[in-house]
Amino acid sequence: MLGGPKNVAAMISRALSPKVAPGATVNAAWVADASGRVLEAMEARRSTWQTWHVRAEALRQVRGAEVPTGQVERVVDLIVGEVLDNLSVSLARPEPGIVEPAQLRRADGSSVYTVYGTQLFTSARVLHAEQHPVATAGRTDGHAVEDSAVDMALLESAANGIVHICQRSRNSPGLRG
Numbered sequence: 768m769l770g771g772p773k774n775v776a777a778m779i780s781r782a783l784s785p786k787v788a789p790g791a792t793v794n795a796a797w798v799a800d801a802s803g804r805v806l807e808a809m810e811a812r813r814s815t816w817q818t819w820h821v822r823a824e825a826l827r828q829v830r831g832a833e834v835p836t837g838q839v840e841r842v843v844d845l846i847v848g849e850v851l852d853n854l855s856v857s858l859a860r861p862e863p864g865i866v867e868p869a870q871l872r873r874a875d876g877s878s879v880y881t882v883y884g885t886q887l888f889t890s891a892r893v894l895h896a897e898q899h900p901v902a903t904a905g906r907t908d909g910h911a912v913e914d915s916a917v918d919m920a921l922l923e924s925a926a927n928g929i930v931h932i933c934q935r936s937r938n939s940p941g942l943r944g
Contacts, residue, residue, distance in 0.1 A: 802849035855888035
């Protein structure tokens with residue numbers, strides 16, 4: 768079925784010693800490019816991210832680069848650091864002004880009362896994209912219907928048995944029953 772013992776031996780040889788195309792050279796330029804690809808992936812999938820999301824995407828990038836096993840964590844840490852420290856915008860809340868004693872602080876200086884890895888990040892591009900709908904929502908110069916047209920529509924609906932007669936309050940923009 769496999770073409771005989773010679774073909775089986777050749778197949779086993781190829782499986783045990785595959786010819787691997789040389790991967791990307793991991794240097795500062797590659798880390799910068801990979802960091803950019805990680806940021807693009809974050810922006811494409813979510814509006815905010817945490818260190819865990821960035822780490823997972825960095826691992827995907829490193830997996831395709833054939834980084835030696837002993838250096839994977841170091842390269843991933845470089846990418847995560849670049850993305851979070853230089854390419855992302857921290858959404859951390861300001862400190863409440865309460866300073867815990869040294870015994871209640873981690874080695875990095877953070878409070879033991881904060882959950883590690885829960886800090887949120889976004890990017891300048893995401894913030895810029897969100898500005899338009901927020902600005903539009905705050906506009907007050909849109910089209911408005913005259914009060915008399917609303918009153919007429921309510922009276923017509925009431926006459927046709929669709930709604931109960933409502934009277935507009937001149938003191939509030941809503942309707943009163």
